[in-house]
Amino acid sequence: MGIDSGLANTGYGFVRSVGSKFEMVDSGNIKTAAKVPSPDRLKVISDTLDRLVELHQPQVLAIEELFFSKNVTSALAVGEARGVAKLVAANNEIPVFDYKPAEVKKAIVGYGAATKRQIQEMIKVVLNLDFIPQPDHAADALALAICHLRSRKLLELQERHTI
Numbered sequence: 001m002g003i004d005s006g007l008a009n010t011g012y013g014f015v016r017s018v019g020s021k022f023e024m025v026d027s028g029n030i031k032t033a034a035k036v037p038s039p040d041r042l043k044v045i046s047d048t049l050d051r052l053v054e055l056h057q058p059q060v061l062a063i064e065e066l067f068f069s070k071n072v073t074s075a076l077a078v079g080e081a082r083g084v085a086k087l088v089a090a091n092n093e094i095p096v097f098d099y100k101p102a103e104v105k106k107a108i109v110g111y112g113a114a115t116k117r118q119i120q121e122m123i124k125v126v127l128n129l130d131f132i133p134q135p136d137h138a139a140d141a142l143a144l145a146i147c148h149l150r151s152r153k154l155l156e157l158q159e160r161h162t163i
Contacts (some may be wrong), residue, residue: 015127108126
């Protein structure tokens with residue numbers, strides 16, 4: 001399960017590894033209204049993620065590391081939503097893996113400074129889709145899930161060849 005956390009929009013993406021290929025199981029966006037108090041918005045995110053975890057039974061959560069922004073209020077809101085996602089994972093005994101934005105870009109496109117459009121096009125190819133997943137938050141969450149699966153496969157290869 002990949003999560004692109006945010007208070008207004010939390011993207012989610014579930015990806016399954018099938019042999020050497022990946023397939024999308026589900027993706028979407030949890031949208032909350034700005035007029036609703038922050039605790040209520042966080043509850044909506046938590047409740048929705050709980051339902052999705054129950055439905056899909058993910059083995060891991062891949063989430064983007066929080067980076068500091070010029071807009072402190074926005075960074076705090078992202079941090080709160082990120083904390084909710086991590087709490088849902090912890091409550092369901094799902095290990096959490098954090099990835100830097102450049103790590104995700106490199107895992108998807110092979111280049112740490114790739115554009116959002118390049119990432120979206122590669123997600124479409126990697127998941128063998130006829131469309132680019134929408135909204136952007138869902139595509140970002142799928143990218144996180146793919147990043148983790150590719151990282152895990154690379155580690156498994158390295159472990160098998162360790163002398």
